[in-house]
Amino acid sequence: MSEKVLMKGNEAIAEAAIRAGCRHYFGYPITPQTELAAYMAKRMPKIGGTFLQAESEIAAINMVYGVSAAGKRVMTSSSSPGVSLKQEGISYIAGADLPALIVNVQRGGPGLGGIQPSQSDYFQATKGGGHGDYHLIVLTPASVQEMADLTGLAFELADKYRMPAMLLADGTMGQMMEPVELPETEPEFIDKPWALTGTDMKREHNIVNSLYLVPEQLEKTNFERYERYKLVEENETRYESFMTEDADVCVVAFGIAARVSKNAVVEARKQGIKAGLIRPITVWPFPKKAIAEAAKTSKAFVSVELSMGQMIEDIKLASDCSRPVYLCNRVGGMIPSPEEVLESIKKAAGGNE
Amino acid sequence: MVVFERPKSLAEVPLHYCPGCTHGIIHRLVAQAIDDLGIEGRTIGVAPVGCAVMAYDYFTCDMIEAAHGRAPAVATGLKRADPGKIIFTYQGDGDLASIGMAETVHAATRNENITVIFVNNAIYGMTGGQMAPTSLPGQVTQTSPYGRDVATAGYPVKVSELLAALDGPEFIARVAVNNVKNVKNAQKTIKKAFENQVNNKGFSLVEVVSSCPTNWGMTPSDALKWLDENMLSYYPLGVYKDKSAEKEGE
Numbered sequence: 001m002s003e004k005v006l007m008k009g010n011e012a013i014a015e016a017a018i019r020a021g022c023r024h025y026f027g028y029p030i031t032p033q034t035e036l037a038a039y040m041a042k043r044m045p046k047i048g049g050t051f052l053q054a055e056s057e058i059a060a061i062n063m064v065y066g067v068s069a070a071g072k073r074v075m076t077s078s079s080s081p082g083v084s085l086k087q088e089g090i091s092y093i094a095g096a097d098l099p100a101l102i103v104n105v106q107r108g109g110p111g112l113g114g115i116q117p118s119q120s121d122y123f124q125a126t127k128g129g130g131h132g133d134y135h136l137i138v139l140t141p142a143s144v145q146e147m148a149d150l151t152g153l154a155f156e157l158a159d160k161y162r163m164p165a166m167l168l169a170d171g172t173m174g175q176m177m178e179p180v181e182l183p184e185t186e187p188e189f190i191d192k193p194w195a196l197t198g199t200d201m202k203r204e205h206n207i208v209n210s211l212y213l214v215p216e217q218l219e220k221t222n223f224e225r226y227e228r229y230k231l232v233e234e235n236e237t238r239y240e241s242f243m244t245e246d247a248d249v250c251v252v253a254f255g256i257a258a259r260v261s262k263n264a265v266v267e268a269r270k271q272g273i274k275a276g277l278i279r280p281i282t283v284w285p286f287p288k289k290a291i292a293e294a295a296k297t298s299k300a301f302v303s304v305e306l307s308m309g310q311m312i313e314d315i316k317l318a319s320d321c322s323r324p325v326y327l328c329n330r331v332g333g334m335i336p337s338p339e340e341v342l343e344s345i346k347k348a349a350g351g352n353e
Numbered sequence: 354m355v356v357f358e359r360p361k362s363l364a365e366v367p368l369h370y371c372p373g374c375t376h377g378i379i380h381r382l383v384a385q386a387i388d389d390l391g392i393e394g395r396t397i398g399v400a401p402v403g404c405a406v407m408a409y410d411y412f413t414c415d416m417i418e419a420a421h422g423r424a425p426a427v428a429t430g431l432k433r434a435d436p437g438k439i440i441f442t443y444q445g446d447g448d449l450a451s452i453g454m455a456e457t458v459h460a461a462t463r464n465e466n467i468t469v470i471f472v473n474n475a476i477y478g479m480t481g482g483q484m485a486p487t488s489l490p491g492q493v494t495q496t497s498p499y500g501r502d503v504a505t506a507g508y509p510v511k512v513s514e515l516l517a518a519l520d521g522p523e524f525i526a527r528v529a530v531n532n533v534k535n536v537k538n539a540q541k542t543i544k545k546a547f548e549n550q551v552n553n554k555g556f557s558l559v560e561v562v563s564s565c566p567t568n569w570g571m572t573p574s575d576a577l578k579w580l581d582e583n584m585l586s587y588y589p590l591g592v593y594k595d596k597s598a599e600k601e602g603e
Contacts, residue, residue, distance in 0.1 A: 052429070056455055059423070062423040065417075065419075065427055066399075066431040069431065070434035071434075072434045074430070089420065196415040196416075196431065197438075198395040198396065198397065199414060205415050207409045207416050208418065
């Protein structure tokens, strides 16, 4: 067992990435993920790694594409407006079937928005984000501990399924300090026979590419990729259930919204309302089966989000619209209070819109 | 005795380039440099978006296809992943001097130890002949049908002159492939740009003034004549920066 240390969420991601064997970081300054880049700038030169402040988010993600193509673990981090700029590169990484980690410490939008926490990049993160058909594995930490744990997991899953992974955090998770236990185990690396390591005149050349001018071929690569995505959905869907067994009202929330919701669920129980919480840890793949199961016993859902209501669509789809889904939301950097969530739970329990 | 043969680093496949296009010559010069230096096994090439988009099929070394303009960033990633590898990009004027200008300038100013082959034919070829950042004043293209009007479309970008003004890059040179003498000089210069990387000297870019008969609407020989008469006065050939040579001269 390693010792617990007090760390900011952003720093926990950086240290966990280094411990997961990531030696290449490319970024561009933006609030509120600043500490992550600063940590990498300090640490990478000391351990023979690369920290590079790119000329733009666009350049940073394309540097990530290059390192990933060479077969090494690599990451970039940014916040909402910067992640929008990375979308072209993310699409290329997904289209070339490369692993990489992209961290989005979300802030309010749209446009330049604000610098306070938000979850309003949910659609962008879970539905693709850039052009073309593709997905990222999207992990949503709800504590500094999870910022560290899910970082290591993201690298593993990205390598295993040859697809980019995203850590979808928010300004609160990035900025808050909590005790965290960092992994002490050596990272495991898998063989990457597709990587660009030079032919050494011993094999045919490898090509990393997403261009297929023959439509039949492009269709085939898309179909094959979605077969792989099916495996991810089957094997890697993660969530936490809290008091859902007998819940009449099932709250669904991730990240900071889940922490607030947990308090509200406990308070609702005290007041005699059978409430429970499903906390997606992966929002792609979305815990569809858990929601479908809950729809069998719960009377209503409450989607608690720091957005105008994005995840609520996935809840409606997963429950086949068989139960009403209420939205409890704050936006623009505001966070709902436990009291506000409790009010929504009461409304849902009473069946009043 | 073999007098002339295909460089081993050039794959034995038909190229898709138009008849009379000089990309074929430039591919050959790049492959020849790789062969001469014996670096094929540790070289990784970065293909652009543009006419050379499928260059990944033409070179026998490991290859990657980059998004439009991003080749120097992708090359930076590859080089940082393993500095022992030899990384080159092969880019056109729209790719390098328009959409990818930021990536070009910053890779140069970081003196990233990569080799950039910049093919300047003053037009967007792949998309059918639009005005390029390097189209000449008055040049008629699909998107400058009355000739490039510098009052509204601005002036051509002189990439070699611009990059040579930076402190960072090791080597910047402009060559042409319109006649045998120039091709021979281009071969020497491209080889030097790779040699610089092998010797860890840093960012080396060779601008190759090139022709596009199809989109210029000329026969291949007329295109080379037009290049000679119009482009070379706007884009003078020569070495614009050679830090190592400057140091030796001090």
